[in-house]
Amino acid sequence: MPTVRDLHAKAGSEPITMLTAYDAPAAEIVDEAGADVILVGDSVGNTDLGYETTLPVTVDEMASRVGAVSRATEDAMIVADMPFLSYGVDESESTANAGRMLKEEGAHAVKLESGPHTVDLTEKLVQLGIPVMAHLGLTPQHVNQYGGYPRQGTTQEAADRILELARDHEDAGAFSLVLEHVPSNLAADVTEAIDIPTIGIGAGPDCDGQVLVFNDAVGLTEWSPSFSKQFGDVRGEMMAAVEDYVSAVEDREFPAEEHSHEETDLEDLY
Ligand code: KIV
Numbered sequence: 001m002p003t004v005r006d007l008h009a010k011a012g013s014e015p016i017t018m019l020t021a022y023d024a025p026a027a028e029i030v031d032e033a034g035a036d037v038i039l040v041g042d043s044v045g046n047t048d049l050g051y052e053t054t055l056p057v058t059v060d061e062m063a064s065r066v067g068a069v070s071r072a073t074e075d076a077m078i079v080a081d082m083p084f085l086s087y088g089v090d091e092s093e094s095t096a097n098a099g100r101m102l103k104e105e106g107a108h109a110v111k112l113e114s115g116p117h118t119v120d121l122t123e124k125l126v127q128l129g130i131p132v133m134a135h136l137g138l139t140p141q142h143v144n145q146y147g148g149y150p151r152q153g154t155t156q157e158a159a160d161r162i163l164e165l166a167r168d169h170e171d172a173g174a175f176s177l178v179l180e181h182v183p184s185n186l187a188a189d190v191t192e193a194i195d196i197p198t199i200g201i202g203a204g205p206d207c208d209g210q211v212l213v214f215n216d217a218v219g220l221t222e223w224s225p226s227f228s229k230q231f232g233d234v235r236g237e238m239m240a241a242v243e244d245y246v247s248a249v250e251d252r253e254f255p256a257e258e259h260s261h262e263e264t265d266l267e268d269l270y
């Protein structure tokens, strides 16, 4: 698996590739396709759990997904996203929640939506041996303050604050930084200003790497943000397969002769 050091080295020569995954089959695909990092994002709340935001996602739900992903992954680095209020409230609770992802579920690092309240925590986790990926710009756990998911860092003051927080988290020991939905020129400035790799989503081409939500990238979601790209039409493929199945059963075309066995030992079934 690529270590924090490998990622840093790669950032100097080629773009880092990161994609989310939330279960074993997706993790297997992302890993085999050669992505450097798998992020088990709290976006699982939207993609898989049917929530409208990421806020309801629990530590247990994340732990279950991180375990599934880590059991299916051979090469990629696995980063566990820490859900809303699982960090930053109480230090020992934050540490236990983050530690669980490494100690019990097989993650190699955690990601925290960063702010002034995560600088000391980042330092503490890193001291303990838990690598931290920081996350600035649009931090979706603040949806109730934003009233939606608007682009961040669009005023000089807001841009300066993001740059300052990026430096603070680098100093605290974060090994990389996700920049979400910020102007490309700000992402370029931050990337230039800090030594740790930046990984962008909706942050233009000048970051050290890129990340997308798996379901958006493969075309499984019906809607995806304008900064995303559908590289496939998995939803269409799945729909066609399921429709074919339903009509084949209704038309008594499935199961056919070759799927049927008159006499068999149980063990021949599989
Ligand atoms: O939860 C997630 O998928 C994320 C990425 C969009 C960075 O935090």
Ligand code: NA
Pocket (backbone or CB within 6 Å): 041, 042, 043, 081
């Ligand atoms: Na997230």
